[in-house]
Amino acid sequence: MRNFGNQVQFTVYQQLEKNLVPVSYEELEARAKEELEAKPFDYVAASAGIEDTARENNLAFRKWKIVPRMLRDTSDRDIGIELFGRKLNVPLLLAPIGVQSIVHPEGEIASARAAASMGVPFIASTASTYSLEKISEATEGAEKWFQLYWSNDHELAASMVKRAESAGYGAIVITLDTPMMGWREKDIHHAYLPFLEAKGIGNYLEDPVFRSRLERSPEEDIRSAIMHWAQIFGNPSLTWRDLEFIRSQTNLPILLKGVLHPDDARLAVESGVDGLIVSNHGGRQVDGSIPAVDALPDVVDIVQGDIPVLMDSGIRRGADIVKALSLGASAVLLGRPYMYGLALAGEAGVRQVLRNLIADFDLTMALSGSRSVDGLGRDLLKKV
Ligand SMILES: Cc1cc2nc3c(=O)[nH]c(=O)nc-3n(C[C@H](O)[C@H](O)[C@H](O)COP(=O)(O)O)c2cc1C
Numbered sequence: 092m093r094n095f096g097n098q099v100q101f102t103v104y105q106q107l108e109k110n111l112v113p114v115s116y117e118e119l120e121a122r123a124k125e126e127l128e129a130k131p132f133d134y135v136a137a138s139a140g141i142e143d144t145a146r147e148n149n150l151a152f153r154k155w156k157i158v159p160r161m162l163r164d165t166s167d168r169d170i171g172i173e174l175f176g177r178k179l180n181v182p183l184l185l186a187p188i189g190v191q192s193i194v195h196p197e198g199e200i201a202s203a204r205a206a207a208s209m210g211v212p213f214i215a216s217t218a219s220t221y222s223l224e225k226i227s228e229a230t231e232g233a234e235k236w237f238q239l240y241w242s243n244d245h246e247l248a249a250s251m252v253k254r255a256e257s258a259g260y261g262a263i264v265i266t267l268d269t270p271m272m273g274w275r276e277k278d279i280h281h282a283y284l285p286f287l288e289a290k291g292i293g294n295y296l297e298d299p300v301f302r303s304r305l306e307r308s309p310e311e312d313i314r315s316a317i318m319h320w321a322q323i324f325g326n327p328s329l330t331w332r333d334l335e336f337i338r339s340q341t342n343l344p345i346l347l348k349g350v351l352h353p354d355d356a357r358l359a360v361e362s363g364v365d366g367l368i369v370s371n372h373g374g375r376q377v378d379g380s381i382p383a384v385d386a387l388p389d390v391v392d393i394v395q396g397d398i399p400v401l402m403d404s405g406i407r408r409g410a411d412i413v414k415a416l417s418l419g420a421s422a423v424l425l426g427r428p429y430m431y432g433l434a435l436a437g438e439a440g441v442r443q444v445l446r447n448l449i450a451d452f453d454l455t456m457a458l459s460g461s462r463s464v465d466g467l468g469r470d471l472l473k474k475v
Pocket residue numbers: 134135136148186187188189216217218238266348370371372373374403404405406425426427428
């Protein structure tokens with residue numbers, strides 16, 4: 092994408108087009124809170140424990156300061172990157188987020204379409220409302236990845252991976268940090284989990300292995316299907332050795348999401364995976380864990396460029412992307428902000444969130460003295 096973030100042009104655009112969603116993240120969240128019922132809003136917005144990690148994910152970005160460079164001719168810019176042999180318009184993907192229909196009936200279909208229209212890969216969650224095939228059909232030809240929740244039924248995990256490969260997904264993201272859900276006090280208070288409704292496990296309900304485990308079809312007996320899901324969804328017994336099993340199921344690139352410790356990053360490289368996503372799941376799993384952006388430099392250092400390192404957890408503005416890339420991330424994943432855009436205005440809302448973020452990134456990169464993502468490095472940052 093070239094020269095996207097001219098603020099004067101953007102202001103003209105805002106005058107011509109209706110502003111569907113607030114520009115500021117804080118207002119976006121506040122408006123989503125007004126729009127949604129308390130249970131789904133809290134499911135999206137809240138995190139584990141006292142939510143220190145969720146808060147610090149954002150604050151940690153603000154401790155890294157950009158030291159902009161001048162007189163570097165940033166008139167002609169390109170924010171594109173190459174990842175796994177494919178060109179991306181921008182170093183940004185939509186993070187896997189399950190059960191999106193709790194905020195908008197079109198759920199993942201709307202988000203994936205918005206992402207496709209901006210050239211941003213969508214990462215479909217195992218826990219999607221819509222099946223991975225339906226998401227793929229709705230965005231034919233667009234780059235998208237599949238995120239695997241590795242259930243304790245290995246045949247089911249293999250089936251999900253095969254389905255993703257047949258449906259045209261370009262990479263498999265295995266999420267490691269959620270073999271069980273974290274202690275999320277608001278959800279426990281509301282006694283709410285979206286997976287206890289049929290739409291919450293939509294992608295599972297269309298899986299042939301999942302269906303083969305049920306005595307009666309989900310159409311006949313949805314309660315038993317949900318109870319079965321509750322027994323199989325997580326697998327805390329997994330170890331590094333188990334990765335060989337998924338590797339044997341697919342030739343697609345495999346990324347591990349949820350790595351924070353440099354020793355795990357080393358194990359990941361040794362295990363032969365193709366990429367890492369430094370993430371603390373938006374603070375939803377281990378409250379008190381290190382902010383993702385603070386974990387990033389040590390992971391990048393230990394990986395030494397052997398495989399790409401992506402990151403998420405706390406990306407809110409263009410400066411956050413500039414900082415993550417300067418610390419060595421190849422790309423970042425956007426989470427909650429797009430869910431709020433979806434809640435407020437469906438596909439168009441997600442598109443506007445993306446448009447604003449990408450323009451902010453392009454502009455901030457240029458004003459920091461870089462013409463391209465390659466120009467971003469640690470020399471541009473100071474931690475205070
Ligand atoms: C409502 C919600 C559902 C999520 N569902 C998934 C999921 O199904 N799979 C997954 O790997 N991560 C999931 N995540 C974590 C995101 O992929 C991402 O790591 C996180 O949102 C980043 O934090 P941020 O949104 O605060 O930036 C979910 C996050 C939220 C907020």
